[in-house]
Amino acid sequence: MEIIVQNKTERTIDSKKVSNIAKKVIEKELADTEIGSLNILLTDDAEITSINKQFRNKEESTDILSFGYGLEEEPIGDIVISLERIAEQSQEFGNSFEEELLYITIHGVLHVLGYNHEGDDTEDEEIFLLQKKYFRELVKG
Template sequence: MKVNVINDQNIKKIDIKKIKEVVKTVLKQEIGDRSFEINILITNDNTIKEYNIYRGKNEPTDVLSFAYGLDEEVIGDIVVSVETIDRQCMEFGNSFEEEFFYILIHGVLHIVGYDHETSDQDAQTMFELQDNYFKQLIKLSN
């Protein structure tokens, strides 16, 4: 398993090693330790807004996940905007780092097939899982 992280912003200090550890842990627990790659782009609002055009939105979001399939060499790409996360972290009572990893976990869960937009039950399952990983990997370590 290879986690590629591209830090294309200088707004916030980002712990690349911790990103790789968290992503690998979630992926191992969800789909096992297999041979694949996942790409993570850490960027700003302008860049994520450009990617959002593919979703028919003309605005920045906190995270975008592009899943290519779990049998592919590259299973997906995740794009994260530190500017959006920085704005919303206070709203949720998290530090920037906590909110960053909460959102990153969300993106990884989309890559492995979870979707909160298909049904209320699917949303509940995904958000419970996201909360559990957050508590296990981030909240208890702070």
């Protein structure tokens, strides 16, 4: 499994921590399944807005975009995170910047693995419960 974290901002990020948290969630979810690569792009509001418009036809900023490519023949996906939004949300939710980044990374990995929250309440509940569980286990320890 290859996880590539690319930071296109001026903000100093512990890319290894981001990569490790993604890897741990994937390992817990997929156990011994062979997977391809996960790309995580850390960027700003302007770029994520552009990507959101291009792929989802929504001209607005968001904290995270996830693109899953399935697990056949080992592909996995891409995650795009706005560090500007992470900074805002960390203050709003009372987390440190790093905690919020890792929390949203977990959310993105779950999306790439096929979890959604745009369907019924059961889907919504499942992804958010898993996100909180992995955050408590892997970040808060």
